[in-house]
Amino acid sequence: MTALLEVQGISLSFGGLKAVSDFSIALRAGDLQGLIGPNGAGKTTVFNLLTGVYRADRGSIRLGGLDLGGAKPSRIAAAGLARTFQNIRLFGDLSVLDNVRVACHLRAATSMAGAILRTSAHRGEEAALRAYATELLEIFGLGDRTGEQARNLPYGDQRRLEIARALATSPKVLLLDEPAAGMNPQEKAALSALIRFVRDRFGVAILLIEHDMGLVMKVCEGITVLDHGVTIARGTPEQVQNDPVVIEAYLGAPAQEGGGVPAERRS
Amino acid sequence: MTASPWAGKAGALRPGTAAAATAGVTPFAVGLLLAAALQYAVGPAVGPFFSDLLIKIGINVILAVSLNVVNGYTGQFSIGHAGFMAVGGYAAGALTYYTSMLAWGGPQVQGGVFGVGSALFVGACLVGGLVAAAAGWAVGLPSLRLRGDYLAIVTLGFGEIVRVLLQQTQDVPFTADEARALSPVEMATHLGGSLGFSGIPFYTNLFWVWCFVTLTLLVAYRLKESTFGRAFLSIRENEIAAEAMGVDTTRYKVRAFVIAAFFAGVAGALFAHKIGTTLNPRELGFMKSFDIVIMVVLGGMGSISGATIAAVLLTVLPEALRGAADYRMIVYALMLVLVMIVRPQGLFGIREIWELPPFARRRGR
Numbered sequence: 120m121t122a123l124l125e126v127q128g129i130s131l132s133f134g135g136l137k138a139v140s141d142f143s144i145a146l147r148a149g150d151l152q153g154l155i156g157p158n159g160a161g162k163t164t165v166f167n168l169l170t171g172v173y174r175a176d177r178g179s180i181r182l183g184g185l186d187l188g189g190a191k192p193s194r195i196a197a198a199g200l201a202r203t204f205q206n207i208r209l210f211g212d213l214s215v216l217d218n219v220r221v222a223c224h225l226r227a228a229t230s231m232a233g234a235i236l237r238t239s240a241h242r243g244e245e246a247a248l249r250a251y252a253t254e255l256l257e258i259f260g261l262g263d264r265t266g267e268q269a270r271n272l273p274y275g276d277q278r279r280l281e282i283a284r285a286l287a288t289s290p291k292v293l294l295l296d297e298p299a300a301g302m303n304p305q306e307k308a309a310l311s312a313l314i315r316f317v318r319d320r321f322g323v324a325i326l327l328i329e330h331d332m333g334l335v336m337k338v339c340e341g342i343t344v345l346d347h348g349v350t351i352a353r354g355t356p357e358q359v360q361n362d363p364v365v366i367e368a369y370l371g372a373p374a375q376e377g378g379g380v381p382a383e384r385r386s
Numbered sequence: 387m388t389a390s391p392w393a394g395k396a397g398a399l400r401p402g403t404a405a406a407a408t409a410g411v412t413p414f415a416v417g418l419l420l421a422a423a424l425q426y427a428v429g430p431a432v433g434p435f436f437s438d439l440l441i442k443i444g445i446n447v448i449l450a451v452s453l454n455v456v457n458g459y460t461g462q463f464s465i466g467h468a469g470f471m472a473v474g475g476y477a478a479g480a481l482t483y484y485t486s487m488l489a490w491g492g493p494q495v496q497g498g499v500f501g502v503g504s505a506l507f508v509g510a511c512l513v514g515g516l517v518a519a520a521a522g523w524a525v526g527l528p529s530l531r532l533r534g535d536y537l538a539i540v541t542l543g544f545g546e547i548v549r550v551l552l553q554q555t556q557d558v559p560f561t562a563d564e565a566r567a568l569s570p571v572e573m574a575t576h577l578g579g580s581l582g583f584s585g586i587p588f589y590t591n592l593f594w595v596w597c598f599v600t601l602t603l604l605v606a607y608r609l610k611e612s613t614f615g616r617a618f619l620s621i622r623e624n625e626i627a628a629e630a631m632g633v634d635t636t637r638y639k640v641r642a643f644v645i646a647a648f649f650a651g652v653a654g655a656l657f658a659h660k661i662g663t664t665l666n667p668r669e670l671g672f673m674k675s676f677d678i679v680i681m682v683v684l685g686g687m688g689s690i691s692g693a694t695i696a697a698v699l700l701t702v703l704p705e706a707l708r709g710a711a712d713y714r715m716i717v718y719a720l721m722l723v724l725v726m727i728v729r730p731q732g733l734f735g736i737r738e739i740w741e742l743p744p745f746a747r748r749r750g751r
Contacts, residue, residue: 224631
């Protein structure tokens with residue numbers, strides 16, 4: 120089966136620091152994969168490379184056969200790659216509804232003249248967008264908060280709103296950057312159910328960055344482990360969990376202190 | 387704030403989407419009627435001083451509401467709005483002046499409110515707007531990749547370049563024969579220089595000013611309530627997230643800039659044809675730009691009603707304070723400082739007046 124998202128050998132250096140070296144990953148439709156690694160391993164940098172915030176020095180990113188190398192983030196979002204942010208980036212002053220409606224932007228077709236004259240086509244489209252956004256928010260349990268300013272939502276709701284907003288762009292692939300950060304155990308349990316639900320209901324492939332190992336092991340079908348920008352392991356949750364290289368990267372081994380994981384130890 | 391059971395329902399009742407009365411072109415017609423009422427009922431009743439004040443208010447409302455599209459909606463910081471006003475004013479003024487010279491042998495007003503001269507004037511206002519919009523596009527395209535302070539400096543520089551260029555132009559011809567001797571290119575370089583462009587026919591009246599005010603308000607409001615407005619606002623809220631949601635931020639910033647420049651150009655055209663105006667580059671310098679920025683900041687970044695009310699207040703206030711004579715500007719400045727201390731987000735923040743208590747319970751947005 121051909122991959123939906125195909126990333127091959129992307130690298131990025133900040134000056135002398137190799138943030139990401141030779142990173143590859145392939146996601147098929149409906150995949151649910153995890154990307155883990157210690158702090159500073161380069162996980163978010165990988166997301167920023169995939170979404171066009173940074174431009175890779177080398178390598179290729181293809182989504183559904185379309186080359187996304189060098190495209191700007193809005194183009195990449197239009198191609199079907201959406202994301203959430205580690206440090207929540209909602210449109211704080213806008214209402215919950217408008218946060219989602221901004222992301223509906225890509226499906227709006229009427230012209231500026233149509234909007235100014237309020238043509239019936241424009242009004243129909245606005246009504247459809249509103250209905251769609253409201254429905255999406257209801258699915259995410261935010262149906263009764265549509266009028267609220269996004270900044271006033273509780274933390275867990277903000278995380279969910281970010282996922283809803285990303286889905287409103289009709290993505291093929293969804294990148295979630297630490298969605299469980301700051302959540303309590305109950306919220307985390309609900310989140311893992313939500314992630315599976317999103318995958319099944321919206322048919323998207325999901326790539327998840329997460330520090331909560333319990334959550335990652337529970338929801339992900341495949342895991343890639345990064346350390347110092349280098350892929351040190353890849354496999355099923357069980358394989359990764361028992362991989363000595365991974366354990367070493369997380370817990371440290373006396374002989375390895377301070378240094379990166381040597382390339383020959385990559386599994 | 388807690389969740390309000392009203393939020394969802396009120397959202398559906400928002401004036402923007404719900405009221406069938408605002409559908410299509412009805413509000414334009416209402417604006418037209420109001421403008422006619424101002425022209426034929428209010429104007430004659432209040433006399434020339436207050437008519438002039440109402441015209442000034444209208445022009446400032448157009449300026450503030452249009453700058454609000456850039457500074458308020460997209461959160462960019464332009465302080466060159468008077469530059470676009472100057473471009474539009476000079477373009478429109480030159481068009482009516484030279485056309486009048488060539489067609490009628492002199493710059494006298496032709497016809498009444500709906501006469502042939504007024505048709506020329508309205509056309510000139512639109513041309514002025516378009517020329518300013520083109521200038522906005524030319525300035526915006528390269529500079530809107532810059533952020534914050536840098537953009538402010540570029541727009542300030544643009545305003546100053548316009549002012550200096552206009553000051554270098556030559557005297558306007560006073561007779562029809564002199565005007566006929568000039569080629570179109572020469573006409574564009576004979577705009578009065580630093581002494582000002584005098585003789586532009588006084589076509590501006592309450593009717594046309596308030597027609598354009600209606601147009602500006604409706605365009606600003608309807609854009610704000612559409613996909614375009616939401617894209618503008620998302621840029622101001624979080625540019626990285628906006629881009630990640632598929633909003634081409636550079637493109638939308640340029641769009642906002644061009645729309646704002648268009649209406650600034652129209653306002654400039656209305657100003658150029660106002661009774662008592664001698665178009666002078668100095669008057670349209672950065673001090674004027676700052677005045678407009680103050681209106682937007684005072685009204686609340688992103689609020690159309692806020693910008694409108696601030697424009698009214700800041701036009702009326704200096705006149706009302708004439709009694710305070712020398713202390714006028716001190717009182718004016720103190721009031722601004724006070725408002726900024728009490729309400730740093732401006733009068734209405736991002737919201738519209740009808741979205742705030744006591745006018746409404748909590749509404750969507």
